[in-house]
Amino acid sequence: MKDNDLADLVQKNLKGPRYLVVDDDIWSRDVWDSISQIFPNRNNGNRILLTTRENEVAMYANTSSPHEMNLLDLDNSWKLLRNKVFGLEHDHPLVLEKIGKKIVEKCQGLPLIISVVAGHLSKTAKTLNSWEYVAQTLSEIIACHPNKCLGVLGLSYHHLPNRLKPCFLSMGNFPEDFQVDTWRLIQLWIAEGFIRAPAGSRKSLEEVAKCYLEDLISRNLVMAGKRRFNGEVKVCRIHDLLREFCFIEDEMTKFMHVVRTPFSSTQKPNVRRFKFPSKSGGGVAPPEAFIDPPLVARSKYYFSLLNLPFEPRIKLVGILPIYRHDPIIHGFFSRFNLLRVLAIFNTNVRFESFPLVITKLFHLRYLQIRCFGNIPESISELQNLQTLICDGHSLDITLPEKIWMMKNLRYIRL
Template sequence: MVDAVVTVLLEKLLKALSEESRILVEFRDQFEKLKNELQLMQSFLKEAERLKRKNEVLRSIMGNLRELIYEAEDILADCQLQVKDDDPLSSGWLTCIRPSKLPFQYQTGKRLMEINEKISEIKNNISSYLGVPDMNRSGGMVDPNNDQMPRWSSPVYDHTQVVGLEGDTRKIKDWLFEAEHDILAIGVVGMGGLGKTTLAQTVFNHRVIEDHYERRIWVSVSQTFTEEQILRSMLRNLGDASVGDDNCELSRKIKQYLLGKRYIIVMDDVWSLDVTWWRRIYEALPKGNGNSIIITTRIEEVAQRMGVVEARVHRPKCLSKDDSWLLFRKVAFAATGGICNYRELESVGEEIVEKCKGLPLAIKAVGGIMLCKPQRYQEWRRIANHFRDELAENDNSVMASLQLSYDELPSYLKSCFLCLSIYPEDCVITRDQLVHWWIGEGFFPLRNGRPVVEAGEDCFSGLTNRCLLEVVDKTYYGTINTCKIHDMVRDLVMRIAKDDAFFKQDYSNCRHLGIQNSMVERHFMANKKLRALLSTTKTGEVNKVSPNVAKRFCESRYLRAMDLSRSIFETPLTGLLNHIGFLRHLTYLSLSSTHPLVQLPPSMEKLSNLLILDLSYCQNLKTLPTYIVTFKKLRVLDVSHCGSLEYLPKGLGRLSQLEVLWGFRPAKSSQSEGCRIGELRNLLGLRKLGLQLTGGDEIGYTEMDALVDLQELQHLTISCFDSNDEEVATKLDQLPPPKQLHELSLHFYPGKFSPTWLSPISLPMLTYLSISSGNLAKMKESFWGNDDSVWRIEGLMMENLSDLGVEWPRVQQVMPSLRIVNASWCPELASFPIDDVGFRGGVWKREEHAS
């Protein structure tokens, strides 16, 4: 991934060199030379990356180049820190030659010259391997338009769609309904990429299966599982965190939850032929009531040893030619509803699909490549030829398609993709953690003042659209919250990450680590290259970090991203963070759900490069220090779900770069040190805002316009949890959001009537509306618009609104674009289009073409 790290450094160099007043005169020539050399090499690096897999010498050369690029980036970052430490009135980098700065200047200048000499030599070596006659001519420069980030505003592939599984699904459902007295065991057996998990998920989530079974348990069985992990996963499915129990107690609890209930258990992707763990679990399970178990595995003997008889083994077949082409079209032409408008592309597409041999994962991976490529014959033909070459080296069409997908990634997405390597098998990954990490390390280019969070989210979409990420959880209207990776995708990313020293499973000499309970002190002692250290625990688990390991966290001076979320420390966290000021390059810090965190230490004041600070779910955090308002680069501040936090510090409005602010609690008039809601007027770049209100005193009469001029605001959440003040509803009614708002969520709204501004006239761009809990009983007349105005809302959620009386035909009339409705526990809804649920729960979806 040398082309990726070169792209990142070039982006930073171009920005630094454009800031004339901030350039250190002594180093400018060396940085200019470095920039020119890298630009000359850039267009050849992608081909060199591909060829290095076959050439040990070229792989070594590219590895040396990668290390030099990282070192040059660290030098640039150190220079920028020297500027901050200088007199703020100074107009340049170290323009005042102070004795204390001379060693830094000398060593830096000398090392830059050495790096440039080595890079020039490497450039010549690479050119000879590639047969490029002269790489010193400008013709070798990369087209800057080839690697620009797309904006995913058009429709993309719906991951919930499945193709060719109707017969398989029906067969397994029929078997399940035959279950009687004992536990029925069903095996789904086949090679990797065949769609075993997809089939099991389709059955598991089917409406009739949900209705038939009172308890449903899904367990992803990793290759390195323990019996305890399996038991805890089963209990989490049943809603029990089960902290501190041994295996016997865990088994007893599971039996209690399932006793007298009809249940179904899926054990997904089992590898181990040693199934003694399963026999112990099986013996503890209650029998009878038509209970069932589905086992997916690549190894038929595993299914047999786990009690599946031959008559209940299902072996999925590869997709037919027609189904293969249909699946490919749904992915590759998702932007046009699965329709190919060019006959010449159809012929190339059919040729590609034939090479996938009916394997769904291969088809989706190649289809994802085509979705992200221009619909031009020459480009599609190039991809088809590349796929043919990959298959010549690797007859496994799934692995060949995944390698092709990686090779065809833009350079910035290669770095983003390799981040997946630090997560353990079957780990559920949050979108926000990935996006924040990518922002922190500067993995993607930022041009034309584009909002950094939006750009990061587009990178996430770039990987999901290429089917390199699998959706785990998403909002009611489709935004992905969590994801995971297929084990074959993980095989690929682990191999590349190891080759490129991005991440190694033995933790040695790599730049990115995931925090796990198995870590020991020696994993950090010799690793001074570390760029990112992130929590990678599985769902429902926490990191238990020993003091010896924790004290090493703040020793890697070039650390950019540190996420300690969901961690328990045996020593006070504040003591650990006393040394965090040493990490001057830190740009992403997450302390979310850490225990115990009562206050932030003074040393954090030195972290002036912070772009993202996540303190969400820190229930014991009482105050934020005033130095937070000096973090001028801050783009994301998350203090949501911090129950003890009374307000944010005064002066928050100075953070003019802020794009996301979750958990904002305005200070009351008596809290003179707190930030009032009026300061939000200054946050003109704010795109997402979470507002928490408990009393009317938090909104002054001169602050009613605090939100209306925030022209970039697209997502607003207002929560009035624990509010008993009637004045809150009155004040909220006079606090209109900006007209261009795209998404609105109201939680625990205290008023009986909807706000006056909740109308299609005041919010003409609103696309998604969610209202949950609270006292809302009736919509004001303004909500229904007039003859000239209707809502543009496509997604509507109504939840726990026991008093709300709304007639469904009237909703349909005023929301003609409505596609998705999620309503639960709203007993007063009239004529709602869901049968036999008493109008208290359900999800209704309509296809876009429906009348």
């Protein structure tokens, strides 16, 4: 049938008794406007239940407060898994309850994942060993059902405005369960060039970035952690399943390359952003394997001491590993003349002193590093630097006078 004929048929059939209509997964105002006209309103108690992933659409359809669905807690997650696997009227072996709760805890309260995992468990042996194996290989099981999990969640991403897509994909840079500070995330977005103030707008880039973040939260793609007293988001993160989606989309669009194996001398990915995940995030090659990564790199993220891509000469001060300057460090950093973002997030490693070779990376916009000693005068050579985050061991740090002559520097954190 044609759309108009179908609309007429639905409308005629709803003109009799009271009706309840469920409109599932509405994506935009235009879609709601086009179908809401079909339903006759006779003021006799008719009701329309609308579901959407967009808070904006919910408020547009009905200005009263929408009912926001929360993630399931551990008890309700276990009940859902148990009922899906054993049925409502069947008892479950008590020996499986502990490992079952461990499985659903990894699902992080998302019913979609719990249902997929329950479908897998219903086809496996109801033994402790079988369920322990499922708990260990949960990521692989979810990846085997892309249409049921990643494909469904991918719809939210594909409906994003283009301005928000790189901001969302950048959330995949961080390790599992990593809660990133909002101020840090915003400065990274600005340095990466993701934030653009609308023409004629008086908003600062930080204010625009905060709007972007709130938009992603309202679309249920980013999870707000702690909030400040004024309602601003203090920390945020994404669900592990969305993080897996980011990895897939990163590789498809060449947005970022997740380095898990050594670079081949003949095959190096032509990607501008590189992430070196922690060992717990899937394992990476030894540090010496990354001495010669592609020189086209614009952004590099390190999250582990073991992933710093040069052979360290370490001395121990208390429990802090300290990296001394040596030709390997100089040789590595000097390769990346086009680098714009260098972020070393590890809190257990510091350089003995500020690596002077970094001051030669003219295009650098964002620098996050931990080192002893003062910031050198040569930092002023980084005329494109916007954000400087330097954590040191000493309580007394002296800033060079020339740092105030850096016209693009907008954020310093010591």
